[in-house]
Amino acid sequence: DQQVKQNSPSLSVQEGRISILNCDYTNSMFDYFLWYKKYPAEGPTFLISISSIKDKNEDGRFTVFLNKSAKHLSLHIVPSQPGDSAVYFCAASTRGSQGNLIFGKGTKLSVKP
């Protein structure tokens, strides 16, 4: 049973527009959420995180929104750039960053020039 779900395996966006990647979770004990980006033949690269006590965290072009009641989080990338094309993983933990990170299966983002 998947505790973290990314229901869209792929997403295509035009350069300059907004990319919205979605993630749903089932475990209400999760208290920390992270987004990673992964290029082929590389390990995941940390992008942004959010604690369950917040509903929004922003870092440059990247913003993560958390809706605890809906058990849903999303990553917004504005404006999208071709270099953002990668697989994006959502991850969650019950013990902050020191816990076992439970990952979704990822969403492949393609940003077209």
Place this chain on the structure above:
Amino acid sequence: SAVISQKPSRDICQRGTSLTIQCQVDSQVTMMFWYRQQPGQSLTLIATANQGSEATYESGFVIDKFPISRPNLTFSTLTVSNMSPEDSSIYLCSVDRSAQETQYFGPGTRLLVL
């Protein structure tokens, strides 16, 4: 961030053999983890590598199959023992920097078992 290297970067192995994967970090870290990503699947935690004591394994993973060493605060190894084709995966180590509240991942080791 942390600079993490893994060796080997990839390997092709025969069924029944074992492979040891090394993970080196550029600075001391408290916690190191080993994950596996099977084809088309998400990353799954195998175990937490504890310095000076036995690793802590997640459900479904056992020490006999995935022995782990952590001799110091910058290095760990994961051995995949008695391999079968089902062990074909990407194996990744990660480290935790509590002050930065994230886990950083190495580049991964791509293993194919024939």
